[in-house]
Amino acid sequence: xxxxxxxxxxxxxxxxxxxxxxxxxxxxxxxxxxxxxxxxxxxxxxxxxxxxxxxxxxxxxxxxxxxxxxxxxxxxxxxxxxxxxxxxxxxxxxxxxxxxxxxxxxxxxxxxxxxxxxxxxxxxxxxxxxxxxxxxxxxxxxxxxxxxxxxxxxxxxxxxxxxxxxxxxxxxxxxxxxxxxxxxxxxxxxxxxxxxxxxxxxxxxxxxxxxxxxxxxxxxxxxxxxxxxxxxxxxxxxxxxxxxxxxxxxxxxxxxxxxxxxxxxxxxxxxxxxxxxxxxxxxxxxxxxxxxxxxxxxxxxxxxxxxxxxxxxxxxxxxxxxxxxxxxxxxxxxxxxxxxxxxxxxxxxxxxxxxxxxxxxxxxxxxxxxxxxxxxxxxxxxxxxxxxxxxxxxxxx
Numbered sequence: 531x532x533x534x535x536x537x538x539x540x541x542x543x544x545x546x547x548x549x550x551x552x553x554x555x556x557x558x559x560x561x562x563x564x565x566x567x568x569x570x571x572x573x574x575x576x577x578x579x580x581x582x583x584x585x586x587x588x589x590x591x592x593x594x595x596x597x598x599x600x601x602x603x604x605x606x607x608x609x610x611x612x613x614x615x616x617x618x619x620x621x622x623x624x625x626x627x628x629x630x631x632x633x634x635x636x637x638x639x640x641x642x643x644x645x646x647x648x649x650x651x652x653x654x655x656x657x658x659x660x661x662x663x664x665x666x667x668x669x670x671x672x673x674x675x676x677x678x679x680x681x682x683x684x685x686x687x688x689x690x691x692x693x694x695x696x697x698x699x700x701x702x703x704x705x706x707x708x709x710x711x712x713x714x715x716x717x718x719x720x721x722x723x724x725x726x727x728x729x730x731x732x733x734x735x736x737x738x739x740x741x742x743x744x745x746x747x748x749x750x751x752x753x754x755x756x757x758x759x760x761x762x763x764x765x766x767x768x769x770x771x772x773x774x775x776x777x778x779x780x781x782x783x784x785x786x787x788x789x790x791x792x793x794x795x796x797x798x799x800x801x802x803x804x805x806x807x808x809x810x811x812x813x814x815x816x817x818x819x820x821x822x823x824x825x826x827x828x829x830x831x832x833x834x835x836x837x838x839x840x841x842x843x844x845x846x847x848x849x850x851x852x853x854x855x856x857x858x859x860x861x862x863x864x865x866x867x868x869x870x871x872x873x874x875x876x877x878x879x880x881x882x883x884x885x886x887x888x889x890x891x892x893x894x895x896x897x898x899x900x901x902x903x904x905x906x907x908x909x910x911x912x913x914x915x916x917x918x919x920x921x922x923x924x925x926x927x
Contacts, residue, residue, distance in 0.1 A: 541607045544658045551599045558595030565589045604654060606667055611643070613652050620652045629672035634763060644674060675764035683766055686755050703766065706756035709749070710768035717742040717773040721780025724841075736845045739780055740838045742773040747810050759814040760823050771830075774807075778830050781837035786870075787890055788844045788916055791880050791907075795914040796839045804835035843912040851906035854879045855922060858901045861894060862886075873897060873919065879907060880915070887919050897921060 545551065565588030597616040605612040612621040628644045633653075641654040658664070683700075686692060692699040716738065723735035750757045750770050759771045790796070808831045815827045856878035864870040871894035872886045887905075889897075897903060904922040909915055 541605065542661075542663055544604045544606075544660050544664055546599065546602055546655065547657055547659045550657050554595045554599035558592045558597075558599060561588050561592030561595065563592075565592060602655060604658060604664075606664065611652075611667070613643075613654055615653075622652060624667075624671065627671055629674040629677065630668065631674050632763075641668075643671070675762060678762075679764045679766055682755070686766075689755055692753075692755070703756055703768075706749075706753065706768040710746075710757065710770055710772075713742060713746060713749075713770070714772045714776070717776040717780070721776050721783075724780055724784045724845075732845060736781075736784075736841055739777050740842065743777050743807070743834060746770040746773040747807075750814070751810075759811055760818045760826070761814075762818070771811075774811075774830050774834060778834035778837060781841045782833055784845070785837060785840055786888060787918055788840070789887055789918070790840070790843075790910075791915040791917075793840070793914060795910070795912060796836070796843060799839045799912060800835045803839060804831045807831040807835060839912065840914075843910040843914045844908070844916045847908050847911040847916070849909055851908045851917070852879070854905045854907060855902050856905065858897055858899055858903055859884055860899060861897070863894075873903065875903060875905075875919065878905060889919050893920055 546554075565585055568584060568588060594616055601614055601616055603614050605614075609624045610621060611624070612619065622643065622645060626645055626649070628646045631642045631644060633640055633642050638656060640656045643652040643654065645651060686703055687696045687699050689699060692702040720735045720739040720742065723731050724739055727735055746757075746759075747770070750759060756767055757770045758765060758767045759769070761767060761769050808827060811827045811831065812824075815823045818824075857876045858873050859876055860874035862872055862874075864872065869891075870888050871891050872888050873894065874884055874886050876884055902922055903919050905917040905919050907915055907917045
């Protein structure tokens, strides 16, 4: 650790940039005003727990944003740093710091000071109004991301299994990155084919998309020095989590027009696939400095495992379907991040009550209330019966 010169001994205070302080203050006042208006309109205690929960949300958000705008600051005094958040303050001497990391999240990035001996970390916002003295203080602290990157590159250069010479081993890392791009590109093409392709293209595309995450995981476990999951930006290895992300969303989107009489037969397969996927991803994810990575693993594993099993049951089912007919009782459109078109249809076959069924926009626009539509029911490859809904004049594809 470098020794700081005497110029840094003076006490220096760094706060959020002024436009952010104004923004957070305005937002805090807005939430407090909404909470106060809600209290005035509902009256204390007259609306029960739901109203109390809304009061807590509005006043809690408003209070936090005001506190964040008014209290957040970093104080440098000699070799000591003090970081004050909205409600908490922590201090450390530079001799107590192992180094710093740059943590990137969905909302941006921030600096994380890592304390020695596993004593935790101190987070510093990235939006401080800093100066040259602050930057000089930070430069005196080891960059742990760069240290890890250098150590990984050195391991790659020394691993004889990756090549006979240092140049060949470094070239193996470049090849690994090219293969990761190739697998990601194949996953994207398969997702497009699954959702927009027809006929003989659908089955191989679905199988490719279902297998892509497992291919990525096999590469991670076979060559952990070349491939990883959920890596930091400074990590020189090839990123292999994108096939899982693409496969999960691509398969789930494909299920939009497929309906199951019951998903219960699929649950054992989905749970098993999800547990295996979580176990495979847990190691790399647990080493990520981003606290949301483990949550992302559970989310992606759940989405992929259900989608893959459901697509296997339906799209890979080549059995002849049983045709039924039923009447359209109503229709409606649900708008949000995406638009869903639904028809309310009368009971038919195994469906004993009227049911809302989502359909492609083309089917929705060509169908009126009172029309007859024809579900075609299939037994399912994994014994979970499924169907699609289409006008009787159009064959189900």
